[in-house]
Amino acid sequence: MAEHTVTMESTLKKLLEEKKYATLKDVLVTMNPADVAAIFEEIADERLPRLFRLLPKEQAAETFVEMEPEQQEMLIRGFSDAELREVIEELYVDDAVDLVEEMPANVVKRILAQADPQMRKEINDLLRYPENSAGSIMTTEYVSLRPKMTVAEAITRIRRTGVDKETIYTCYVTEGSKLIGTVSVKDLLLSTDDSTPILKIMDENVISVSTLTDQEEVAQMLSKYNFLALPVVDTDGRMVGIITFDDAMDVLVEETTEDIEKMAGMLPSEKSYLRSNAWDLFKHRIPWLALLMVSATFTGMIITGFESALAAQVALTAFIPMLMDTGGNSGSQASVTVIRALSLGELEFSDAPKVIWKEIQTAVLCGIALATLCFAKIMLVDRLLLGNTDITVLTAFVVCFTMALTVLMAKIVGCSLPMGAKKLGFDPAVMASPFITTIVDALSLLVYFAIASALLAMNIWQNSRAVLLRRKAARRKAFWLFAIL
Amino acid sequence: MAEHTVTMESTLKKLLEEKKYATLKDVLVTMNPADVAAIFEEIADERLPRLFRLLPKEQAAETFVEMEPEQQEMLIRGFSDAELREVIEELYVDDAVDLVEEMPANVVKRILAQADPQMRKEINDLLRYPENSAGSIMTTEYVSLRPKMTVAEAITRIRRTGVDKETIYTCYVTEGSKLIGTVSVKDLLLSTDDSTPILKIMDENVISVSTLTDQEEVAQMLSKYNFLALPVVDTDGRMVGIITFDDAMDVLVEETTEDIEKMAGMLPSEKSYLRSNAWDLFKHRIPWLALLMVSATFTGMIITGFESALAAQVALTAFIPMLMDTGGNSGSQASVTVIRALSLGELEFSDAPKVIWKEIQTAVLCGIALATLCFAKIMLVDRLLLGNTDITVLTAFVVCFTMALTVLMAKIVGCSLPMGAKKLGFDPAVMASPFITTIVDALSLLVYFAIASALLAMNIWQNSRAVLLRRKAARRKAFWLFAIL
Numbered sequence: 001m002a003e004h005t006v007t008m009e010s011t012l013k014k015l016l017e018e019k020k021y022a023t024l025k026d027v028l029v030t031m032n033p034a035d036v037a038a039i040f041e042e043i044a045d046e047r048l049p050r051l052f053r054l055l056p057k058e059q060a061a062e063t064f065v066e067m068e069p070e071q072q073e074m075l076i077r078g079f080s081d082a083e084l085r086e087v088i089e090e091l092y093v094d095d096a097v098d099l100v101e102e103m104p105a106n107v108v109k110r111i112l113a114q115a116d117p118q119m120r121k122e123i124n125d126l127l128r129y130p131e132n133s134a135g136s137i138m139t140t141e142y143v144s145l146r147p148k149m150t151v152a153e154a155i156t157r158i159r160r161t162g163v164d165k166e167t168i169y170t171c172y173v174t175e176g177s178k179l180i181g182t183v184s185v186k187d188l189l190l191s192t193d194d195s196t197p198i199l200k201i202m203d204e205n206v207i208s209v210s211t212l213t214d215q216e217e218v219a220q221m222l223s224k225y226n227f228l229a230l231p232v233v234d235t236d237g238r239m240v241g242i243i244t245f246d247d248a249m250d251v252l253v254e255e256t257t258e259d260i261e262k263m264a265g266m267l268p269s270e271k272s273y274l275r276s277n278a279w280d281l282f283k284h285r286i287p288w289l290a291l292l293m294v295s296a297t298f299t300g301m302i303i304t305g306f307e308s309a310l311a312a313q314v315a316l317t318a319f320i321p322m323l324m325d326t327g328g329n330s331g332s333q334a335s336v337t338v339i340r341a342l343s344l345g346e347l348e349f350s351d352a353p354k355v356i357w358k359e360i361q362t363a364v365l366c367g368i369a370l371a372t373l374c375f376a377k378i379m380l381v382d383r384l385l386l387g388n389t390d391i392t393v394l395t396a397f398v399v400c401f402t403m404a405l406t407v408l409m410a411k412i413v414g415c416s417l418p419m420g421a422k423k424l425g426f427d428p429a430v431m432a433s434p435f436i437t438t439i440v441d442a443l444s445l446l447v448y449f450a451i452a453s454a455l456l457a458m459n460i461w462q463n464s465r466a467v468l469l470r471r472k473a474a475r476r477k478a479f480w481l482f483a484i485l
Numbered sequence: 486m487a488e489h490t491v492t493m494e495s496t497l498k499k500l501l502e503e504k505k506y507a508t509l510k511d512v513l514v515t516m517n518p519a520d521v522a523a524i525f526e527e528i529a530d531e532r533l534p535r536l537f538r539l540l541p542k543e544q545a546a547e548t549f550v551e552m553e554p555e556q557q558e559m560l561i562r563g564f565s566d567a568e569l570r571e572v573i574e575e576l577y578v579d580d581a582v583d584l585v586e587e588m589p590a591n592v593v594k595r596i597l598a599q600a601d602p603q604m605r606k607e608i609n610d611l612l613r614y615p616e617n618s619a620g621s622i623m624t625t626e627y628v629s630l631r632p633k634m635t636v637a638e639a640i641t642r643i644r645r646t647g648v649d650k651e652t653i654y655t656c657y658v659t660e661g662s663k664l665i666g667t668v669s670v671k672d673l674l675l676s677t678d679d680s681t682p683i684l685k686i687m688d689e690n691v692i693s694v695s696t697l698t699d700q701e702e703v704a705q706m707l708s709k710y711n712f713l714a715l716p717v718v719d720t721d722g723r724m725v726g727i728i729t730f731d732d733a734m735d736v737l738v739e740e741t742t743e744d745i746e747k748m749a750g751m752l753p754s755e756k757s758y759l760r761s762n763a764w765d766l767f768k769h770r771i772p773w774l775a776l777l778m779v780s781a782t783f784t785g786m787i788i789t790g791f792e793s794a795l796a797a798q799v800a801l802t803a804f805i806p807m808l809m810d811t812g813g814n815s816g817s818q819a820s821v822t823v824i825r826a827l828s829l830g831e832l833e834f835s836d837a838p839k840v841i842w843k844e845i846q847t848a849v850l851c852g853i854a855l856a857t858l859c860f861a862k863i864m865l866v867d868r869l870l871l872g873n874t875d876i877t878v879l880t881a882f883v884v885c886f887t888m889a890l891t892v893l894m895a896k897i898v899g900c901s902l903p904m905g906a907k908k909l910g911f912d913p914a915v916m917a918s919p920f921i922t923t924i925v926d927a928l929s930l931l932v933y934f935a936i937a938s939a940l941l942a943m944n945i946w947q948n949s950r951a952v953l954l955r956r957k958a959a960r961r962k963a964f965w966l967f968a969i970l
Contacts, residue, residue, distance in 0.1 A: 030689075159675060169670070185654070189640070190644060223735070223738065249733075252738065253708065253737065256741050260745065265814050272826065273826040278847045281847040288814065289811060289818075289851060292814055293810070293811045293859060294858070296810055296811070299806040300803040300807060303802050304871075307803075317802050318788040320802075320806070321781055321784035321809060322784065324806060324809065325778070325781055325923060325926065326777070329750050333749050336746070337751070338758070341759070344742070346758055366767055369775070370771075373775055373778065373779070386786065386789075433749070434810075437814075445806070
């Protein structure tokens with residue numbers, strides 16, 4: 001598809017340059033609005049309004065909805081009042097609300113001035129719902145039926161009013177504006193008797209959300225129940241709108257992107273990557289980078305505190321990156337798995353003991369495997385192959401033992417923090433790799449030096465004289481090396 | 486909703502224990518199949534088949550589809566042949582295929598034996614498509630219309646054949662099994678003249694996928710075009726099936742989870758977290774952990790290579806974790822952003838120069854900000870507050886300069902590797918934090934020591950005598966400390 005769009009694009013650009021508007025129009029009308037929008041975005045210049053006017057009314061509105069805010073604003077500024085009114089008339093209310101939310105104040109003023117009074121009222125009503133709530137993404141254009149209508153009457157009503165509804169396939173049965181049931185067009189069409197009252201065939205087990213339900217929960221419910229749309233009711237059980245599956249899909253993708261951004265230590269951004277400039281990216285990335293950098297003061301303090309142990313056994317330093325990285329990787333495996341399961345609703349806080357136990361078992365398996373492999377690696381690669389005689393069997397043992405303990409701590413910290421965050425009402429996604437790495441770094445260094453100090457204390461005294469001499473020679477060698485470089 | 490299900494569960498369990506089957510049945514029929522399945526999974530024991538038999542035929546099949554493979558197998562083993570036949574009859578073909586793919590061979594044999602010959606043939610046909618292809622997730626149950634039918638005839642056909650179709654809302658117009666157009670039930674119902682031929686009202690600009698299109702691409706197309714279903718055609722343009730939005734939603738969620746798992750250095754798993762035991766988790770996590778641990782040999786070698794520089798300036802060691810973590814975090818921010826944009830189809834390989842340039846700009850901004858902050862931190866916290874006089878202004882300068890260069894390298898590596906992987910046909914998601922951290926670690930240590938060696942070489946010679954004496958005293962102090970501990 002991407003290939004196809006790209007080829008199309010160059011053809012259309014050529015047609016535009018040669019001002020072959022009639023041909024352009026013939027080509028554009030064959031295309032899906034989402035593809036037209038993608039091509040229009042590439043041509044985003046003063047020719048855009050001219051191009052846009054080639055589209056028939058309905059396709060124009062559908063294309064408009066698919067475009068990025070920058071191009072929408074450019075178009076609106078180029079529209080006459082009459083043109084603007086035409087586009088707004090064709091919009092569904094939820095799309096109009098999205099548009100109003102994205103545009104600067106003076107553009108919003110023009111939009112509201114051109115909307116008919118009924119739509120203006122609905123837009124204003126929807127704008128009042130909190131961001132990311134079901135109310136803020138719902139549309140008020142749905143088919144409502146009365147329980148006493150017959151199947152034939154219901155079908156007639158749909159045929160009469162359906163043209164402006166976002167979906168006609170699920171109809172909502174209301175009585176005094178209370179939602180009492182749903183009926184699908186499939187049920188209506190497949191009903192064998194046209195005089196059956198709706199009351200008889202409707203599904204009374206209605207699953208609905210409130211206007212204040214979080215949009216992510218709505219999207220997950222739609223996905224779980226495989227519904228085309230979910231009804232939204234206010235606190236008194238009165239039906240106020242619907243949320244359709246296509247909006248839910250967009251919410252799912254958006255919320256997942258946000259989670260992924262948070263997991264990588266970034267503030268979530270609403271703009272796509274190509275639309276963000278370096279300054280946008282900087283603003284979203286620097287807070288966590290700076291915070292995590294400053295918090296590395298602790299790891300620095302730990303190393304400084306054990307400086308003397310390190311000076312005596314510089315070989316120990318060489319293993320710090322490996323221990324830290326393995327700890328960080330182990331921790332982020334656990335945290336990311338738990339965060340994803342939490343955000344898919346597979347885990348609750350009450351599962352915490354089960355999760356921690358499972359992670360401990362996994363950590364023991366991983367720890368033993370890694371420690372064994374690490375011991376073999378140190379003995380074969382570092383000692384034999386690279387001939388690093390500074391590394392004794394005791395050093396190897398200290399490193400591998402620390403490794404196993406680090407993996408254990410990392411997995412426990414990694415699975416507990418996201419669950420704890422969830423319980424305390426924070427977003428678990430923040431408790432991912434960068435944050436956990438910083439904690440695990442400090443823990444693993446503490447363990448490393450504690451074990452090293454305890455086990456190597458004897459050796460230090462015995463070896464220090466020999467080490468001193470060797471180091472002195474090395475330093476002299478290094479000096480000459482640097483001097484030459 | 487979760488709350489609601491949990492309360493329901495304990496009520497149902499009590500009813501089951503008291504063997505109040507009639508009441509149980511009355512309660513269960515009011516519930517949505519997805520919720521019934523969730524409750525049945527909790528009760529997964531020998532009472533499951535007894536409970537399942539309480540459900541009416543259609544609800545039973547819908548509940549069955551929503552259950553986990555373990556419980557499905559348990560149920561099938563408890564079913565009589567007649568019961569199994571009833572459930573299979575109610576399944577859509579794509580769900581039957583999913584089932585067959587999950588069950589062990591002897592269960593599959595029983596399932597195929599009980600399916601009617603037509604369904605058995607369709608299952609076998611669908612099983613032949615490669616995993617994750619459009620063919621493997623499509624269903625063959627769609628409404629097809631002829632172009633010469635009138636609107637009234639089409640509606641009659643839908644009413645007659647619609648009951649077994651997965652969706653009736655989009656109908657496919659075929660001529661000699663070639664797909665030539667689509668028409669929605671909305672178009673049919675809203676058509677003012679019942680004698681209009683379908684040819685006149687159908688949409689000829691059909692967007693379809695091939696049987697071999699990747700399922701992720703299908704899901705993204707459905708989400709982009711807001712379609713209820715996408716038609717699948719074979720290499721000759723013959724229509725063979727459809728993929729509906731609910732399956733696409735599941736694919737989106739699944740593929741995103743896989744991406745997230747890969748980004749955190751795990752092999753993707755098909756089982757949910759709670760269904761995986763420690764051994765499963767171990768198997769999916771150990772390969773990357775082991776590989777990355779062994780590749781840390783390089784960072785170890787670099788440190789060993791500069792051992793003498795470190796021995797002379799142990800203060801340098803204290804900043805290794807901070808530099809490594811900041812590099813890792815900067816790199817994973819860039820890589821994760823690019824990976825997500827690639828998987829959403831926002832970026833192509835051709836955007837690489839634009840992406841790299843944007844990341845360089847961002848890196849310069851982040852690098853300057855972090856280096857400045859880091860310098861202030863070292864001077865104020867490490868030197869003044871913690872009184873670490875080993876750290877000179879020159880050391881601080883070396884650290885901050887390395888920091889800025891590390892951020893730059895990390896961002897460039899972080900954005901280039903996923904794009905390169907995409908170009909070479911690998912999965913970009915693997916090029917995320919763990920992998921990039923390992924590369925950036927090695928690069929940053931090299932830069933660190935190179936700069937440190939160059940700038941501090943003079944100092945080493947001057948200070949080495951003083952350092953030696955100070956170190957000796959420290960070591961003696963440390964020995965007594967260890968002895969006491």
